[in-house]
Amino acid sequence: AQSVSQHNHHVILSEAASLELGCNYSYGGTVNLFWYVQYPGQHLQLLLKYFSGDPLVKGIKGFEAEFIKSKFSFNLRKPSVQWSDTAEYFCAVSPDQTGANNLFFGTGTRLTVIP
Amino acid sequence: DAGVIQSPRHEVTEMGQEVTLRCKPISGHDYLFWYRQTMMRGLELLIYFNNNVPIDDSGMPEDRFSAKMPNASFSTLKIQPSEPRDSAVYFCASSLSPGRAKSSYNEQFFGPGTRLTVL
Numbered sequence: 001a002q003s004v005s006q007h008n009h010h011v012i013l014s015e016a017a018s019l020e021l022g023c024n025y026s027y028g029g030t031v032n033l034f035w036y037v038q039y040p041g042q043h044l045q046l047l048l049k050y051f052s053g054d055p056l057v058k059g060i061k062g063f064e065a066e067f068i069k070s071k072f073s074f075n076l077r078k079p080s081v082q083w084s085d086t087a088e089y090f091c092a093v094s095p096d097q098t099g100a101n102n103l104f105f106g107t108g109t110r111l112t113v114i115p
Numbered sequence: 116d117a118g119v120i121q122s123p124r125h126e127v128t129e130m131g132q133e134v135t136l137r138c139k140p141i142s143g144h145d146y147l148f149w150y151r152q153t154m155m156r157g158l159e160l161l162i163y164f165n166n167n168v169p170i171d172d173s174g175m176p177e178d179r180f181s182a183k184m185p186n187a188s189f190s191t192l193k194i195q196p197s198e199p200r201d202s203a204v205y206f207c208a209s210s211l212s213p214g215r216a217k218s219s220y221n222e223q224f225f226g227p228g229t230r231l232t233v234l
Binding site for chain 2: 108
């Protein structure tokens with residue numbers, strides 16, 4: 001069965017620090033990859049997505065993620081975090097199958113940015 | 116577009132009562148998903164529909180849970196009878212089908228969620 005692992009449960013950083021959140025998945029076929037963000041009290045919003053092409057994907061608010069196929073990883077990065085980045089971040093995977101449109105989510109990483 | 120609409124936003128009920136959660140997907144979207152979010156299990160897919168037809172309900176925890184989609188603009192998730200362990204935030208999401216998008220997969224748009232507390 002497909003699974004998505006986010007090894008960091010809670011990350012605490014000071015403003016301007018660099019961020020990298022890990023995401024690994026287990027699925028042998030072609031996948032589509034996503035990072036969603038959930039700000040406190042709000043619903044999930046798409047941060048960025050990868051379907052094909054350049055493995056380095058740029059998203060909103062200065063976030064980027066790199067797909068490394070050999071490592072089954074899709075880590076999220078940001079060079080300098082802000083207090084407003086405090087949120088929960090979810091990695092998600094969707095098998096690239098015709099007719100399949102469902103997502104498998106990781107357990108999430110809570111990011112706290114200290115001013 | 117108003118986005119995915121869910122109601123109620125908060126629900127507090129007593130154990131044994133029936134609970135009905137409602138969702139209105141984005142107009143034109145043909146996939147609808149129900150998720151449950153808890154501290155212990157994170158975000159779990161409960162069931163999803165394509166063109167109003169349930170495709171995969173393997174995530175539905177028990178027979179106490181049921182979901183329907185009588186038309187393209189409305190879905191319900193019902194819990195009967197409810198139990199304290201059902202307390203969670205329930206999200207609804209919708210998306211276009213892959214064939215209708217340029218990419219093989221299209222983004223899921225999430226509603227604001229319903230926070231359910233069962234006492």
